[in-house]
Amino acid sequence: MRRIMVLGAGYAGLHAVKQLVAQNPDAEIMLINKDVYHYDTARLHEVAVGRTDPSEISFNLREKINPGVTLVIDEVVRIDHDIRAVELRKNGLIFYDYLINALGGASSTPDVPGATGNVLPLITLDDAMRARSHVEQVLTDYRLSQNPYDLRVAVCGDGFSAVAFMAALMHEIPALAKKFDVPAKKMEVHCFASNPRPLYRFDPKLTEWIMEDLGGSGVIFHGSSRVTRIEPGTVFIGNQTFHANTIVWATGIRGSRVVPVSGYVQKFNRVIVNDDLSVVEADGGWPREFVIGDVSAVANPETGRVYPASAQLAIQQADCAVSNVLSLLHGGRTFRFVFKPYGTILPLGPHSGVAQLENSKGKYTRLKGAKVRLLISRMNKYFREAIV
Template sequence: MVLGAGYAGLHAVKQLVALQPDAEIVLVNRDVYHYDTARLHEVAVGRTDPSEISFNLRETIDPSVGLIVDDVMRIDHDIRAVELRNNGLVFYDYLINALGGATSTPEVPGASENAFPLITLDDALRARSHIERILTDYRVSQNPYDLRIAVCGDGFSAVAFMAALVHQLPILTKQFGVPADKFEVHCFASNPNPLYRFDPKLTEWIMEFLQGSNVIFHGSSRVTAVGPGEVHVGNQVFHANTIVWAAGIRGSEVVPISGYAQKFNRVIVRDDLSVIEADGSWPREFVIGDVSAFPNPETGRVYPATAQLAIAQAECAASNVAQLLKGGRTYRFDYKPYGTILPLGPHSGVALLQDSKGNYTRLKGAKVRLLISRMNKDFRDAID
């Protein structure tokens, strides 16, 4: 049984079908469609139609794979069963948990109620509908806060959203008849600069790119609360009638409910991606994708949750299940990232590429556009 049809889960199913194990394969997902999470910001700003980044699972997965569309409530490891909202208990022999992530907001009062996350396709559509409604309202209200968007977060998703937004602004302001010169985009970063762990040279160029597009950064500004139309930073209150929350993700809430040893709802796994349990009571389970925490063997730091990591983990987990079904031994997960690509709107971006010897190449500007197109195609091919 595979839980979740994101990058990790869907690719795991594809690999299992290719390996042809003597077993029934069942995929469980809350929706009947898969969507490209790396492009949700395009939908949120109105540049991309949802149909361009999503497709129906029944039309994609092999006919031999069973599909259950339902919500996972919890996993009972002792009896090897998954409890579903509508279908009750469904039993498994081997489990690949790829349930994905959720918005990381519980420590900030009011964030989940008053800000728009960008984790699911529904999130992106809600943000898009709100932005269009608030721009329509401005023509009557003339409220300057209707033209102000606050972005809470300093990571890749925050930067990608802001870059897509400023590129789309000329179209939005013309479409809704609002003054472009009064539109404001503010970014609240808990660190002095966004992407503080990314390559410093490329980060400097990203800052210049966004500030040149009139994005206003508030560095070292940790958001302490979010109210209706309000971002609180310590004792200061900043007003904006659109607030986007892009301050990271945590694993699915099913993880703590199901009794995993975890941190931020991510499960530290063994080197073969199986669950770490001292008594060895869950030997038939692998955890991959956003709910998995896999440490870099050289640094000890957990790898960030990315699509390329999820797809690589899926290949390993599927192979290990096939090995166990044959009575064989599992493989060690050996991860070699090939770099990072970050789009800055449809015509620009940055890339930090790594070769087999560990050497890095930096790219920026329009030349990255072709890499982004290739990356989107590769990810689509990996799960299609």
């Protein structure tokens, strides 16, 4: 029996598995993932600030995956495309007939000297738990040290995860101050953005609303502040230094570290794909492989820019990749991927948010406030139903 292998149990990988099961192909469906659980990456900031328990945003794969799927818990080391095999840390080589690579992303910290080990990324559930434990520890330390840097948080980056984390933290500060008996008024959150205008990636109106909300809550923004080096408790901006005993790294993600050792054509470990999500030929043709999710680089045909990684993109890519695999399985052709974004929805704490929604005619509606939280709840429900 032929084998369709899916790598990674994020939104892209799990939705691909769900769609494959629904289509009931005449092939074995195998899912390989490093961990035995899935977690909602869009809600990691809730765990990091201590507002949400990890169990609320994660589930055990063995309990949710269809019993007809072969689940392998192991770490992917390398992909050998020529012999159609994936090398695993414990299980060695496992062969496939068709591959959907959805390995996901990793932190971009290696680019900055000293960042690894001295910052708190927010890419995985373990990252969020480490951030949570760290914040609780420095607040505990403050009672003895009275070190003002224990009450200072530096956030490097101003994208989605940075904004979501800062908004959640600002909302949680009163509760944290009470729990650890520290002065809430002395707690500081600073955001360092390399662009002169922080939050420039967002729509200008959303940027205005976010700045009003976070600035009003006390977040201090620093534009034109490219981080050049990190030391324990210190952020270097060129020749200037900023001291904080909590440094959160939220500058974006790279693709999986498996990418550069597997011969892909890539940029920042994100695989450059053809318009049907198949692999751009690097060292021979790999016609039975599709790359989706955070590990893929798909360009917007209108702007030429790579779409930012997101759950909505991953889920739509999974639909296309599954259709293409099943078509090839039956001797057919592949189909072009067309992304239909529904807009940007961003939480600003547990009771508010901002959104820019796009309709079928390409027109936008902008929303802010409590009404956006209802959209976020519906969005999270949609994402969960797409994968289980």
